[in-house]
Amino acid sequence: MGHESDSNSAGNVIRAERISKVFLHEGTEIWPFREVTLNIRRGELLAIMGPSGSGKSTLLHTLGGIEPPTSGGIWIEDHCVSSMSEKERTLLRRRRVGFIFQSFNLIPTLNVLDNVSLPLTLDGISAKESADRAAEALAKTGMSHRLTHLPTQLSGGEQQRVAIARALVIHPAVVLADEPTGNLDSRRGRDITSLLRQLAHDNRQTVVVVTHDFRVASQSDRVIVLLDGHVTYDGKPGSDEELMATMRQESEA
Amino acid sequence: MIPRAYFWNTLRLRPIRTCLSLISVAGAVAAVMAVLQSTIATRMQMNDLHSTLDSPVNMEIIATDTGPFAQDDIAAVMKSDEYVAVPIFRVFTKVVAGSRASRCLTVGMNSDDYGRVHDVQIVSGRTATEFGEVCLAASVAEHLRVGPGDEVEIGAKGLPWLLKKKVVGVYQVPVTEQVNDSATVLTTLDDAARLGKSRGKVNAVLIRLTGDRSEWREQSVRESVQAQLPKSLMVTQSAAASDLSRPTEAMIGVGLNVAAILSVIASVFIVFNSSQMSVTERQGQLAVMRIIGATDDQIRSMLYREALLIGLAGTVLGILPGIAGSAFLEQGMRDVLGFRKMQSVALQPLSVIVGIAFGPLVTMISIWFPAKTACVTPPMQVLKGGSVGKPILTRRLTLTLGVAFFIIASVFFALTWLKIAPWVTSIVAIACLEIASVLLLPELIAPMAVLYFRIAGWFAPIEAGLGHRQLIDKFQRTIVTVAVLFVVSATSICVGITTFSVTQNIESWVERTVDADFILFATRPSADMSDATSLPLELKDEIRQLPGITMVDEVSFCFASVNERSAMLAVQEFDLHRTIPIDLIQGDMSTLQDRLQEGEVLLGSVLANLLQVGLDDTVTIQVGESVDTAKVAGIVREYTAGGLMMQMDSRPAKERFPIPDPQVYGINSRPEDAASVAESLKTIAGQHGLVYQSLADLKNMIRSMVEAITSRLFLILVLALVIAAFAIVNSLTMNVIEQTRYLGLLRVVGLLQSQAFRLFLCQAVFLGAMGIIPGVLIGTVMSYLTTNSFGGITDHGVTFVAAPELLAGYVVCGVVLSLLAAVLPATRAARLRPLEAIHEE
Numbered sequence A: 001m002g003h004e005s006d007s008n009s010a011g012n013v014i015r016a017e018r019i020s021k022v023f024l025h026e027g028t029e030i031w032p033f034r035e036v037t038l039n040i041r042r043g044e045l046l047a048i049m050g051p052s053g054s055g056k057s058t059l060l061h062t063l064g065g066i067e068p069p070t071s072g073g074i075w076i077e078d079h080c081v082s083s084m085s086e087k088e089r090t091l092l093r094r095r096r097v098g099f100i101f102q103s104f105n106l107i108p109t110l111n112v113l114d115n116v117s118l119p120l121t122l123d124g125i126s127a128k129e130s131a132d133r134a135a136e137a138l139a140k141t142g143m144s145h146r147l148t149h150l151p152t153q154l155s156g157g158e159q160q161r162v163a164i165a166r167a168l169v170i171h172p173a174v175v176l177a178d179e180p181t182g183n184l185d186s187r188r189g190r191d192i193t194s195l196l197r198q199l200a201h202d203n204r205q206t207v208v209v210v211t212h213d214f215r216v217a218s219q220s221d222r223v224i225v226l227l228d229g230h231v232t233y234d235g236k237p238g239s240d241e242e243l244m245a246t247m248r249q250e251s252e253a
Numbered sequence B: 001m002i003p004r005a006y007f008w009n010t011l012r013l014r015p016i017r018t019c020l021s022l023i024s025v026a027g028a029v030a031a032v033m034a035v036l037q038s039t040i041a042t043r044m045q046m047n048d049l050h051s052t053l054d055s056p057v058n059m060e061i062i063a064t065d066t067g068p069f070a071q072d073d074i075a076a077v078m079k080s081d082e083y084v085a086v087p088i089f090r091v092f093t094k095v096v097a098g099s100r101a102s103r104c105l106t107v108g109m110n111s112d113d114y115g116r117v118h119d120v121q122i123v124s125g126r127t128a129t130e131f132g133e134v135c136l137a138a139s140v141a142e143h144l145r146v147g148p149g150d151e152v153e154i155g156a157k158g159l160p161w162l163l164k165k166k167v168v169g170v171y172q173v174p175v176t177e178q179v180n181d182s183a184t185v186l187t188t189l190d191d192a193a194r195l196g197k198s199r200g201k202v203n204a205v206l207i208r209l210t211g212d213r214s215e216w217r218e219q220s221v222r223e224s225v226q227a228q229l230p231k232s233l234m235v236t237q238s239a240a241a242s243d244l245s246r247p248t249e250a251m252i253g254v255g256l257n258v259a260a261i262l263s264v265i266a267s268v269f270i271v272f273n274s275s276q277m278s279v280t281e282r283q284g285q286l287a288v289m290r291i292i293g294a295t296d297d298q299i300r301s302m303l304y305r306e307a308l309l310i311g312l313a314g315t316v317l318g319i320l321p322g323i324a325g326s327a328f329l330e331q332g333m334r335d336v337l338g339f340r341k342m343q344s345v346a347l348q349p350l351s352v353i354v355g356i357a358f359g360p361l362v363t364m365i366s367i368w369f370p371a372k373t374a375c376v377t378p379p380m381q382v383l384k385g386g387s388v389g390k391p392i393l394t395r396r397l398t399l400t401l402g403v404a405f406f407i408i409a410s411v412f413f414a415l416t417w418l419k420i421a422p423w424v425t426s427i428v429a430i431a432c433l434e435i436a437s438v439l440l441l442p443e444l445i446a447p448m449a450v451l452y453f454r455i456a457g458w459f460a461p462i463e464a465g466l467g468h469r470q471l472i473d474k475f476q477r478t479i480v481t482v483a484v485l486f487v488v489s490a491t492s493i494c495v496g497i498t499t500f501s502v503t504q505n506i507e508s509w510v511e512r513t514v515d516a517d518f519i520l521f522a523t524r525p526s527a528d529m530s531d532a533t534s535l536p537l538e539l540k541d542e543i544r545q546l547p548g549i550t551m552v553d554e555v556s557f558c559f560a561s562v563n564e565r566s567a568m569l570a571v572q573e574f575d576l577h578r579t580i581p582i583d584l585i586q587g588d589m590s591t592l593q594d595r596l597q598e599g600e601v602l603l604g605s606v607l608a609n610l611l612q613v614g615l616d617d618t619v620t621i622q623v624g625e626s627v628d629t630a631k632v633a634g635i636v637r638e639y640t641a642g643g644l645m646m647q648m649d650s651r652p653a654k655e656r657f658p659i660p661d662p663q664v665y666g667i668n669s670r671p672e673d674a675a676s677v678a679e680s681l682k683t684i685a686g687q688h689g690l691v692y693q694s695l696a697d698l699k700n701m702i703r704s705m706v707e708a709i710t711s712r713l714f715l716i717l718v719l720a721l722v723i724a725a726f727a728i729v730n731s732l733t734m735n736v737i738e739q740t741r742y743l744g745l746l747r748v749v750g751l752l753q754s755q756a757f758r759l760f761l762c763q764a765v766f767l768g769a770m771g772i773i774p775g776v777l778i779g780t781v782m783s784y785l786t787t788n789s790f791g792g793i794t795d796h797g798v799t800f801v802a803a804p805e806l807l808a809g810y811v812v813c814g815v816v817l818s819l820l821a822a823v824l825p826a827t828r829a830a831r832l833r834p835l836e837a838i839h840e841e
């Protein structure tokens, strides 16, 4: 799948225009990213890379509507996230955005099935239907056999599969994953990576993944590199050998 | 909607948290119920204690010359909604039945008035309604061996012959009322007036207030009655054995209100603390829910529903302990006081209703702030483990508020001291002081922590260092925990020491003024009695011979005039008493004995007022034909003879004045012989037709009542502490949970299980000590101020009695409980398996 910039907004799931974010910390301003413009196309598997503290997570959360940008505009499927109220953003996240975290973030007091059906239940969908849909999502991530287990009874890789199912269960416009393999050993990490890739390719599911792992990046359709709050690279993995080499070094360090 | 599964699983899968929440609500509900219950119970009991010591008669109208007066003179004041007025005629009589005779006070009153002022219970027969009928006190009837239907003959001073009367009934007044002036013969008004040679007249009107019997009300009634009376009549305070009664009731009222208010504050604090912890613990989960699409409303309504459930369940759990606590109190009271006419303290609907409403309501309110915080803080910030929002109470703000409250408290105190504001203001001031202290407490915690952990570091450097860091890192939580303990301790100690002081004061007042164990008399002195019947002289020796007798004090009463005004002179042997049995208002107790021995006199306050004389003034006294002057050595509170009373020591009095033979013997015995002495005295009284009274019984009753109150008090205080200790459990559990990873890491790098355990014990001792020790100190100050503010209610005030053993016991219990509270979280910390802990998020 090509990455040539598409001016047709219909092809873009997320459109970000000149977005900036500033935190005020004890009087000084911290700019995790500045004037970033980004279009994410439907079905694309996008990897965001960059050294620690370069603003990847903040960018991801802002794109997903967890936090509003300080300036600039964000559209998710033509909904203008940047001008929404907190509640509207919440409802949008509930229906259109799936999140996956490094630390899984499952609800420890809910079993696997309930964890996955949670976004649907929150949306008022009947228990029966949400359970069915959750089971379906869990099947996709290969977790059908553990429906009644509690998160603490699962391994890390299994927990992340459940978290992925929870992100998928709403059939989101986009799945945003922040270092999903960061807490896993390399084998589980590879499993999760290929699962994400498979989802993106088989289901034309848009996935944005923040990662340090060069192997993850190399399997993606497109990589952007964030340095000091600016996009310094935007292209196919491996097309800028020099940059990629630095990134590789860093990820292996 | 947040699924029901979450709701139930949260409660089910976190049993410790659920238990802690339930216990804090149940504890608070039980505490509120028990405190209210014991407040009401103690108030009832105190009222009873006072009605025991106190005459139900609030005041009397008598003539200034103490003689009879026409009923027309008092017609204007007889009808009122505010009080019951009963005209009576009192006369000292001799009642004869065959060969037996008894000297006693006869009171005439209309039969309708029986029981309107005194608690007269007819034992057999009926009341005297017709002329010529009498009703005898049970003791007199027994002595004379007569009953309804028999005839007796009654004579009075100045009557040349005995009059025949028909006994129609036998009555009793409660033992307790006999301490005062009770009649031993009741008859019609007309009968008594004729015995007193004053047909158609009365010589006193007893007035009993209806409803509120507070001192200020009595004062206003007294003034309005006095205003309507002719100059020849005056209103006196009734001969109350306990003038302490009304002001003390008011004091207890204040004290108990303070208790109730403060304990509610403390309970609210605990529930708030628990709710805060319960939400903070789950802030990560709540943040995740918000990220995946739970709206603030959904989160909030879930938390409120949970709070309601916890509140209801906690209340249900708290009711039983509350009732048990109340029942325990009631049973205790009855054990101690069951032998007397004592109101049984039933479970009060008020305390149950307040308790039931309190639980869910306070729990719901307590969730408001944590719920708000949970929804306001950006979810990612929570997940990153950053500080959760800004605390609404910053250090700067608490400091400012603390100082402000302190100033408010001081101003209010100043206003009450200067008597600009009513005494109620001082209660507000005390509450302000407590709030000020709790707000200023954080300023103390950090430096004290440095000191404490430095000392602890000598014994366990690693644990102390880690413990210190954790408490300072989670300073907000540390403050809240310490604050809970502080509020509970300060409150309990304030209430405890105040109650203790009041009971000690009552006890010592009784010990002071009721000196004799037993008294024997023929007729009691009263307003209109200038010459009571003398006791047989040989009796004193006979009594002295009894084994175990330590003192026989002769008391004589005689008619005298002081600066030309009639009064009664009471003479007794003051030097026999270790402490002079009077209630001195003005004068110096330390030199009093000497001054009395030199022939100086004590004046009743009413008399001193009438005469316009004060301490060290000289008065002219006339008894019979003898006239002499004497200096006033003291002014005493004394209501015998309507306060128109003067007291002298027997030796100097006899040297100067013709003092009649003694009419009352005050007798003391060794405690171990009390029972046999009592028996002998009863026999002697029977043989001579005298009245016998045991004041020892009265004193013992009061003593055991005070003991009962004190021991139960301590129990209640410790109970409050137990509930407060849950704050420590809460706080430390949170510390363990939050630091699970950190602790795991430490364990991996070699922190021993025992060290992890000690780490939390070390913290618990600090939290406990920081809350309890300042709490006890401030509580004592608050109690001191409370007892002093009683001075505004009454000129008595209450002497502050700090019971060091009570305070020390409390601190020790507190620290031990803190250690116990740490065991659960500390064990949890020690049991963490290092690797799992690292992975747990």
Ligand SMILES: Nc1ncnc2c1ncn2[C@@H]1O[C@H](COP(=O)(O)OP(=O)(O)O)[C@@H](O)[C@H]1O
Residues within 6 Å of the ligand: A023, A024, A025, A030, A031, A032, A050, A051, A052, A053, A054, A055, A056, A057, A058, A059, B381
């Ligand atoms: N809530 C916040 N307040 C202040 N600074 C923040 C906050 N969140 C992130 N930052 C800062 O923004 C920068 C980017 O953070 P982040 O997006 O987490 O980087 P990355 O995920 O690339 O490691 C960092 O310097 C971080 O300190």
Ligand SMILES: [Mg+2]
Residues within 6 Å of the ligand: A056, A057, A058
């Ligand atoms: Mg990051």
